Amino acid sequence: MHIKTMPTLYEVDIFYRKVLLDDRINGFFEGVDMDRQIAKQKSFLTMVFGGPVSYSGQDMRRAHAHLVARGLNDTHFDAVVENLGASLAELGVAAEVISEVAALAETTRADVLGK
Amino acid sequence: MSSANSITLDWEGSPVPCVEGDTVLDALLRAGIPVPHSSCLVQARSGPVPAAAQQGLKESLRAQNYLLACLCRPEQDLSLAPPGQGVRITALLTERDWLSDTVLRVRLAPDESLGHRPGQYLTLFRPDGLGRSYSIAGPELELHVRRIPGGAMSNWLAEAQPGQAVTLQGPAGDCFYTPGDPTQPLLLAGAGTGLAPLYGILHDALGQGHQGPIWLYHGALNERGLYLTDELQALAAQHRNFEYRPALLDRDGPLPEVISRDHPKLTGWRGFVCGDPTIVNLLRKRLFLGGMASRAISADAFLPATLK
Numbered sequence: 001m002h003i004k005t006m007p008t009l010y011e012v013d014i015f016y017r018k019v020l021l022d023d024r025i026n027g028f029f030e031g032v033d034m035d036r037q038i039a040k041q042k043s044f045l046t047m048v049f050g051g052p053v054s055y056s057g058q059d060m061r062r063a064h065a066h067l068v069a070r071g072l073n074d075t076h077f078d079a080v081v082e083n084l085g086a087s088l089a090e091l092g093v094a095a096e097v098i099s100e101v102a103a104l105a106e107t108t109r110a111d112v113l114g115k
Numbered sequence: 116m117s118s119a120n121s122i123t124l125d126w127e128g129s130p131v132p133c134v135e136g137d138t139v140l141d142a143l144l145r146a147g148i149p150v151p152h153s154s155c156l157v158q159a160r161s162g163p164v165p166a167a168a169q170q171g172l173k174e175s176l177r178a179q180n181y182l183l184a185c186l187c188r189p190e191q192d193l194s195l196a197p198p199g200q201g202v203r204i205t206a207l208l209t210e211r212d213w214l215s216d217t218v219l220r221v222r223l224a225p226d227e228s229l230g231h232r233p234g235q236y237l238t239l240f241r242p243d244g245l246g247r248s249y250s251i252a253g254p255e256l257e258l259h260v261r262r263i264p265g266g267a268m269s270n271w272l273a274e275a276q277p278g279q280a281v282t283l284q285g286p287a288g289d290c291f292y293t294p295g296d297p298t299q300p301l302l303l304a305g306a307g308t309g310l311a312p313l314y315g316i317l318h319d320a321l322g323q324g325h326q327g328p329i330w331l332y333h334g335a336l337n338e339r340g341l342y343l344t345d346e347l348q349a350l351a352a353q354h355r356n357f358e359y360r361p362a363l364l365d366r367d368g369p370l371p372e373v374i375s376r377d378h379p380k381l382t383g384w385r386g387f388v389c390g391d392p393t394i395v396n397l398l399r400k401r402l403f404l405g406g407m408a409s410r411a412i413s414a415d416a417f418l419p420a421t422l423k
Contacts, residue, residue, distance in 0.1 A: 013409050020404060034399055038409055 007045035009038075015087040016041045024079045028067055048084065048104045060111035068114045077113060081105050125160075125194040133189060139168075140184040155185040162193035173410060175289035178232075204229060206256065208279040211272065214259065214342040218308060219273055221249075223256040229286055231256075233315025234387070236415070237285030241271060250312035250389065250415065251286065254319070259311035259342075288312075290387055290415035292319040298327040302386045302407075304374060304398050306334035309390025312415055314343065316387050321354055329354075330377070334362045334370035334394065370394065371401035382406035392416040 016038060020026050029037065047053045055063075064072060081102055088098045109115075124131040124142055133142040140155050150157070159180040168187030169177045181198060210222040229237065233253050240246040247268040249258040262269045290312055292301075301320060303313040310333050317331055335341050340363075347359040362373040378384075384407050388398040395416040402412050 009410055010408065013403070016409070017404060017406075020400065031396070034396070034403065034409065 006051055007042060007049060009042075011087070011091060012038055012042045012045060014090060015045060015084060018083040018087055019080065022079055022083060025076050025083075028070070028072065028076070045084075047108070048101045050104065057108075057111040060108055061114055064112045065114060072113065074109075074113065077109055122189050123192050124189065125192070127196050136188065138185055139182070139187040139189060139193070139195065143184060150184060155183050156181055156198050157184045157195050158182075158198050160194040160196055162189070163191055164193075165190060173289060174293045174295055175291060175413065178293050179289070202227075202229065203282060203284045206281055206283050207277075208272075208275055208281060209277055211275070211277075216339060217262050218342050219260045219262060219269070220252075221258045221260055221272055223258070223281070223283070225256060225283060229256065229283060231286035232291035233319045234291035234312040234415075235286040235288040236312070237283050237287070239268070240282040240284070241268065242280065245271075246284075248417075250288075250290075250308070250315070250417075252311040252315045254315075254322075256283075257311075257315075259308045259314075261308045288415055290316070290389060290413040292316045292323065292325070294323055294325075295385075296327075297323075297325050300328045300330075300384045301325065302330050302332070302374070302378065302381065302384055302402065304332040304334070304370065304386070304402075305389035306370060306394045307340065307390055309334075309388075309394070309415075309417070310343065312389045313387060314347075317350070317357070321350070321357065326356060328356050328358065330358045330360060332360045332362055332370060332374060334364065334373075334390075336364050337366075338363060369397075371397050374398075374401060375405065378405060380406055384411065386412040387414075388412065389415040390417060392418065 019041075020029055043053060043055070084105060085098050085102060088101060089095075093101075122133040122135070124133050124139065126143065126146070126148055131142050131146045131148065133139070139157065140150060143150055156176075159182055164180055164182050165187060168182040170183070170186060172181055172183070204225050204227050206223040206225040208221060209224045210220075212220050214220050231237065231251050233251055236248050236250045237256075238246045238248045239258070245267060249260060251257065252259055260269050260272050262273055303316060305313050313331060313333070317329065320329055331347065333341060333347075341361050344361060351357050351359040360373070360377070362370050364370075367373050381402055384402075386402040386407050388395050388402065390398075395414050399412055399414050403409055
């Protein structure tokens with residue numbers, strides 16, 4: 001597949017804005033530093049675009065543990081994947097590529113939710 | 116002077132040899148210089164900065180000759196320094212007057228230029244070494260100091276006499292106007308003495324002939340928290356593209372909501388937000404959700420003295 005492997009900041013903005021506007025999940029982002037969050041969203045998008053990543057499944061577990069403690073569950077994960085799909089659709093990415101991206105995002109579910 | 120294959124870098128005054136094909140980072144590391152930032156960001160004091168070494172940097176950083184040491188293959192001698200240290204100079208306090216019950220304006224005459232851009236900040240040191248950071252409200256060194264009950268520096272400045280010598284270090288910060296697109300709409304928003312950098316940025320933008328609309332929001336709890344209202348109203352009367360909007364919490368509601376009401380869509384705008392960290396974060400988020408690109412928002416959050 002590979003639409004490409006590095007997202008642009010414009011693409012990161014579109015995705016992050018959708019996440020912040022989504023009342024199902026934006027509570028988890030209250031009070032977080034925008035710059036750091038944007039950097040994290042960028043590495044997340046790099047990963048689901050099939051690009052190089054510099055963190056392990058263990059890192060993902062550790063980074064989300066405090067959110068799991070606050071109730072982060074499958075419905076929230078689904079909402080993020082949904083926002084990802086909607087962002088890519090808005091950017092004109094083809095449907096079959098979006099499903100491949102969603103499949104890559106899916107590989108992180110167990111680590112993110114600490115299962 | 117350098118020949119084609121021998122380039123000398125200068126790191127804070129010490130020579131650093133650079134082999135052809137080396138990046139600046141290679142040369143610094145070989146010379147045993149710990150590069151100050153994981154991002155490999157350094158600042159050129161003189162010498163031509165190759166465009167490739169500024170790839171992806173914000174316009175405000177490019178304007179201050181920042182470069183990425185890991186991408187920079189110098190073609191000529193370059194003088195470099197760690198980011199954001201500025202220079203250290205002495206200055207005399209020339210004037211002070213109260214802009215409101217709690218905001219003191221302090222004007223300083225430096226013995227040499229700080230080379231700042233209005234909106235950047237400096238650190239002011241008393242003769243005993245106590246230092247505090249303040250934003251620079253104009254092309255001259257003008258500071259807006261909020262008097263804090265029991266505040267060591269603000270109370271000292273309130274009593275200081277013209278002619279008092281102080282030390283200044285700076286400039287620092289990337290919250291300032293860059294011409295870029297002179298027709299782009301600008302939104303300046305801040306609370307309290309967050310007006311200081313915005314006032315500087317406003318004057319800079321108008322002075323450089325910015326043609327796009329400029330909206331300045333100054334948030335305060337009530338009427339007594341506003342200052343420079345006459346000056347700002349006069350500027351608004353003088354410049355058709357400038358709108359001044361004082362926003363009072365007890366009359367208009369929270370500042371981010373006032374902005375949303377006036378500007379539900381901010382796609383394509385450029386934003387500057389200044390003040391204490393809580394309001395800065397709320398404003399940034401509001402502008403971003405309104406459609407402003409994250410990199411089009413410059414923020415300057417004032418940290419309490421103990422954290423600086």
